[in-house]
Amino acid sequence: MAPPLRKDADEHDETGTRGPSRRSLLAGVAAFGALGAAGCSRVPTAAAGVEGGDLLDRLKAQGVARLGIAGEVPFGYIDTNGELTGEAPELAKVIFKRLGVERVQPVPTEFGSLIPGLGSQQFDVVSAGMYINPERCEQVIFSDPDYQMKDAFIVRKGNPKGLRDYADIVEKKAKFATGTGYAEIGYAVEAGYKESDILIVPDQVAGLNAVEAGRADVFAGTALTVREVVKKSAKAEATEPFAPLVDGKPHVDGGGFAFRPTETRLRDAFNAELRKLKESGELFRILGPFGFTRDEMTDMTAKELCRG
Secondary structure (H helix, E strand, O other), X not given: OOOOOHHXXXXXXXXXXXXXXXXXXHHHHHHHHXXXXXXXXXXXXXOOOOOOOOHHHHHHHHXXXXXXXXXXOOOEEEOOOOOEEOHHHHHHHXXXXXXXXXXXXXXXXXXXXXXXXXXXXXXXXXXXXEEOOHXXXXXXXXXXXXXXXXXXXXXXXXXXXXXXXXXXXXXXXXXXXXXXXXXXXXXXXXXOOOHHHOEEEOOHHHHHHHXXXXXXXXXXXXXXXHHHHOOOOOOEEEOOOEOOEEOXXXXXXXEEEEEOOOOHHHHHHHHHHHHHHHHHOHHHHHHHHHOOOHHHOOXXXXXXXXXX
8 A cells, every 4th residue: 555554555445336334245255265265275386497487377277366355345345145346356357367267266355464365375366456555566566557546535514624635634633534554544644643643443434434423523545435435424525536645745546466476477467468458448347337437547557656
């Protein structure tokens, strides 16, 4: 998600299009637990002597790719009908089919367990819209990002404190909230906010509740999830998206798919299909229903984001 704690953030890690509650998401995870476990038999690492790994060949033979998801709307989750969906899984379905892998299977886990789970081969790829950053690039290899994202705030209607970026929060001594492990923690700390004063809540829905109840003046998250979660609120609104400062420079995050470092053949094949979808405009048609705008489409590369 290279500020402190950024390595655990995603969030992207939040809600986009109005979807099931956290409780129903957890229920979905439970419902699919047996399925995930059944498909989690360990597979060998890249065969010795196979440059770039042989996972793509094995997935074609098996006919299924296991996707690590974190139960997070709109990035990757089980909907109220028990179906796998979200921007990343829907994109994965298209790309893996083009690669000769007929279907995908969800393996739900906590967001913080995605990279460890990938390393221990509980699933084949992380399909959770994960932010690409230098810390994560030391552990996994990423596809190029399929979206880019700025931050935004949830504030009370009318934005009475005039909070438009992290500097405003510090200057006006606002009560600041964000989600567990979010990149926004690091951005606020870099702006001068004391980390121990940050109200940490589970997700953007809890953040909205905190602002509506007056327990926080502002909640920070991704522009996508913030604008979607406030749609039905009579007490709160979203601010305009902005790029947080990292090392004094505006920074825009990008999210993509994570692969084991040995599997460069699979990553490269995935990237080739992703480029075709970008060029044809089909990528936006896949992501648009989940609340993404054309401004959130990107030509950034994983290499750029891994440099920080």
